[in-house]
Amino acid sequence: MDAEYLIDVIRGEMVESRHEGHVAVVNSEGQLLYYNGDPNRVTFARSSMKPLQAIPIVETGAADFYNYNQAELSLACASHNGENQHTDRVKNILHKLDLTIDHLKCGTHPPRWQETYEELMKSGKEVTPEYNNCSGKHSGMLATAKYMGERVDDYYKMDHPVQQRILEVISDLSEIPMDEIEIGVDGCGVPVHGIPLKNLAMSFAKMANPVAFPEKRKNAIERVTAAMMAEPEMVGGTDRFCSDFMRIEDGRMFGKVGAEGVYCVGDKETGLGIAIKIEDGNSRATSPAVVEVLKQLNLLNEEQQERLQAYHQPELKNARQEVIGQLRPIFTLKNA
Template identity: 40%
Template sequence: MQPEVVAVAYRGRWEESRHYGSIAVVDGEGNLLYSRGDPERLTFLRSAAKPFQALPVVTTGAYDAFGFTLDELAVMCASHSGEDMHVARVLSVLHKIGLDEASLQCGVHTPFHKPTARRLRRAGEPIGPARNACSGKHAAMLALCRHRGWDTAGYLELGHPVQQLMLRTVAELTGYPAEAIRTGRDTCGVPVFAVPLRNMAWGYARLAGAGGPAGEQRRGIALIQEAMARYPELIAGTERYTTALLKTANGALVAKDGAEASFGVGSIPAGIGVAVKIEDGSDRALAPVVTEVLAELSLLDEGALQALSPFRSYAIKTWGGLTAGRLEAVPFFK
């Protein structure tokens, strides 16, 4: 199977560009319900794995041992915009585990939130690693190291116990053997994991509570669901699609974007998981495609769809503000 056209950019009335991609929808047992393109496409989850990677914070007992809170758990799942609300939670996690910002090995980049970046630049304030979009995930890994007594210096490496725990957790949730998972290195320095798209969707079905999680895993999943529902602004940030989606879903969905245009969604009421991969890695097609899929699966009500309309289809503008075209997803399952 090959990727299919999932979104089209129009210039005036005429088709100008096409985005190809694949979609997989599975139930709690991993059975494929719907697909477009190639549901077996090997896909790096990238940051869409973060909710999976936050789960051991609960299952190992670190969440209780350090007295973490739901907002701190939310930022552990985040690809945040580097706003002050994000940094405050990351620093709080580090303080609770007896470390500081210097312990983060995620590197430094300008905050995604442009007003914050402008403010810091005007004030001459240095940008530290806590502003990195992945600092919450790194803080979670450091918390696991402190809880288990593992060395924090080498936590980026695949052979480190915390990264082996990440690998096993992704394997368990996605139902894909750890030895078959392909690995690489993310932009923030830690290992990333690739599984077939349908297995990524299965992981999100399980994150939605489908498939009968038990014990501490059940509790961890419930806490992650609650953290995403109560603190959607911490999962991404101001005017970001993932935050808007979680906010409008009102606790019915777990959802997370990943770099190079991957996206995972779990429907808690329906007990199904959805995974999307845009072949060219372009984020401009991701929100329209994800929203269209959720609309066709009736996983969003009319109010939510109305609130997400700016992301479902958007105008292509000239520099002078005139409408030159539009970008929209194609129908998938209708």
């Protein structure tokens, strides 16, 4: 099946552009309930996979051994802004591991939070790996490697036990055999996993309702999702959809963005999982699509819809900060 138009980009009174995409809504038994486009589209989950990648931190015992609190566990699921609240915790985790910033193999990029970047430039300080939006995930991977007595210099490589544990978790939750999962390299250098969109949605549904798993895995999943919802500012940061969305949902839903227009949600009350892929990879269309799906599924009350309005139909502004248009969802979920 082809992608479908999901989001219109309005400038003035005219549709200037359109974003096509795919949606899959699945229950924790793996049944596809609603969709748009192609729910079988094999999709690299990108950073949407981070909550699954964090499960071994708890399962191995590393989280308890290194006294991970909820903020640090939430940070393991993050694509963070690089604010002080994030980088200070990354450095604290590395201190507990008796490792340094140099052990992070995520590479560097300027922090997403402009104020942090400006402070670094004014002070003449170097942009180091803790500012990478994936440094929480990488420090978590280092924690499992260190706790398990494994190599810490190549934890990011596919043949390392850290990545093999993660692959097993993803296979288990998505019900895709390990050797059928597409493998690429993510922006931060670790393996990235490609699975059908409906199976990605199923993974989040199973995290929302993990009762079918053995106790050890069930407890690990519950701790990861509880940490994300309790400390949502760690997952993104100031003015980020992931953080604002989970704060507004107040312990009911967890959500995670992924690069190239991916977003996933798990709803603990209904056990539903939602996965969205914007075909052109433009992430500006993800939050409007997410809020529209939740609205059509009647999972948002009026107050929540109002508080999420800026993400549902984001305003477009010019360089003078004048409103000149907006993004508008235009799709209707199809019953599967």
